[in-house]
Amino acid sequence: MDTLLPQQFTQLSLHSLARTQHQFIQLNQQVFQQMGSEEPLQTLKIKLEPILLKPKHRESIVAAVDTSTMKIAETSTGIVIAVRGANVWKQNENYRYTRLGPFIFHITEENRKDVFNTLERAYFTSALNKNHQSAPTLPQMPTRIASLLERWLQAMLTKTITNGLILFDGSLTSGTFDTPIHRMKEILDNGRNRGSIVLAFSKMTNLRVNGCLITDFALDHRPPYLLETVGLRLKPPMVPLGEVYVAKLSKGSCAFRLDIDRQVSPDLRIEAVERLLGNDLISQSYPETLRLAHILCTFTANEVLAMQHFITRKCGLQMINRPDMHKLLFGPFGKGESYS
């Protein structure tokens, strides 16, 4: 796996944009940021005896990864998407970050396979050979490319940080198109080999116990605490690579699904959360490092304008604003696609 700057991302980005020269583009009417994870149906139990936590202040690096993607325009042959990722780490009381991107791709039916496979080959050679997947469809491409970047960033952190706490956005469920099992295992192994522990926070979950979301099992107990789950089974080929907890790390109404590398012993898993409490700011049960990673990679409206400006200037694209059919047909009753 290449640990250098993702040159291939840049080259592919420029190459794909070169093919858009002098086309008309339709401004985007549909925005999606931050990929949601697909979760299969399962059966699950939750232990209502809380695992009480005490912050451990032994100094540990806390690092987090997040990526974001966005469709910024449509062309007559495809879509123009932007992808960006951020690594944030806290060391010596200071937060620092590395932000990669935005990378802009023009994805068409013609080039989608090439783009995806080239990126796969460039960064996850072993994966492509062992577990070849068909290239995603055009609408799936933004999230799939962002996933590639996210896995690469995760891999970078697990390969470079020693004895740290590495925070992922989402779950440690693997076996989906985005998260091949061996790739996630490799990432977790890398971290473990360097003494680091991976903790994955899901902002949304659909894991339920007796019909209730696991994050709704609020106890009259003073945070911070964890609730342990048992018996998680997923439909093949999905495999949970983490033990699933409900984490309520601070006061407030929020609780999150927390997956911790299941190859780590239970004691070390609990200790990892306690070290997180002692080394990072926790607000609404969510670690600040991960929050920053999310904030830094998210595209603002200003950046979308700037990227549209970039593609019109660099590629000579002409923007057109096709009328919103909802508004056209339904007038004031048409709320636009974003509301539909």
Next chain:
Amino acid sequence: MKLYRKEGNIVQILSFPNETVEKGDYLLVEDGEEGRALIVQVIDVQFATIPGVLEELLRSLPDGGELIQGEDIDPLEIAPHITYMQDASLLICKIRATVENDSLSPSSSWLPSRSQSTIKKLPIPTLLKLAKTNGQLPITLGTAKDSSLLTIDASSLDGRLNIITGKKETGKSHLSKLLMVSLVQYKATVVVFDLNGEYLSLGMTSDGKRNVNYDKIHVLTPSQNFKVALKQIGLHILLGILVHALHLPGTSTREFRRIWKELREKDELTLHELGETIRNWNCNLHVRDALFSRYHALVNSGFFTDNIAEAMLLEESLLKAKEEGGAIIINLRNTSTIDRQIVVEYILGKLVESLTNWKLKAAFLFAEEAHLYLRETYWDDIVTRMRHFGIFTTFITNQPDTIRENIYRQADNIFLFNFTNEHDLDVVSRAARVDAETVRSIARDLPPHHCLALGRVVRDFPIVARIKALDVKTMGETRLFFTA
């Protein structure tokens, strides 16, 4: 630049960072298809409301207010485009005129195309050419923002009421000196009420040598080289002094009239005889006391003399100024309030007399901080009656509220220097020849020695100019304690 919106006579224009536009600049919004163009002036520059800017700023300050340190790997170099967007500005512009077939009209009733209009900076020389400000008697005030010369025509000051105002040390006196010297060079008669002795060295260069105006600058210092004899003075002028400067009551004024008549008939109009006559005049004791106290005030001023030879300088100066142009500087420094009022009453009376008798064609009067010596009724007099006699006044003040509102309303030209005080800006914005937004917005940001010229001199196109330097000896500087 792109036309964004128009509301009333305000146009909003979106400007990008590579287009350097500042407050006071003129823009031409040209609609090729219409064959017309709007001339607009930038009166404010704001940040454009770009969506997402707040998020952009907030995310750079997550850690207790300190900037988060990090590295951005931006291979496509999108960041410059982001800052390009973030730094876009919104120009708030006032419509000044419409250009059609090279002629100007004040209309703003049409709407140029938002998509097709082109917007470019309008150089000041082009604007002035369109506005036809050029004339036979050019006065270069200085340089406009685009470094071109701002030249007005002296005739636009002729017969006009002007105001030079701004806060202290912004360059008001400098501009008034420039106008004075320029008018004198065109053989005009200029009279200056010099409160702080700032204009005494107009005839000297900064290194103390005589300049071309030396022979045309006549400095008159009351009770020193400037005195008057009772025989020269008309009764109505002296009554003006007694009533307005020395507040002589009506009954006493009537007695004085009789005394004056008797002395004139006897040809004994001297200070000594006047005193003796009052002493022996058969009248009410209080009236005599009132007359005596005024008599002593006149004597103590040192401004009056019985020696005719001592009292010819004003007449001579006016005569010289009439023939070859000149500035008569009335040095009011070190003069008490009462004496100052006596002198001003005399000068104004004498000017009206000279103009009435056509001894003078017209005179440009420069009055600094006029509220310190001008009586209440003179304000209206100056802008109405005296104007018809040929006295064209320029008021210079750093306290704009000391000039009455009706003066602002009738002012033909205003030279506005920096003001930061809202109240001061409010007062000036009452002028009829300018809109309040322009005054408030531009004047507040004027740097020292920069002036916003408003009114006829610029054909109602407000123009900011840096006033040019003048090679005259500086006088009237503030005396300081902490100086070497």
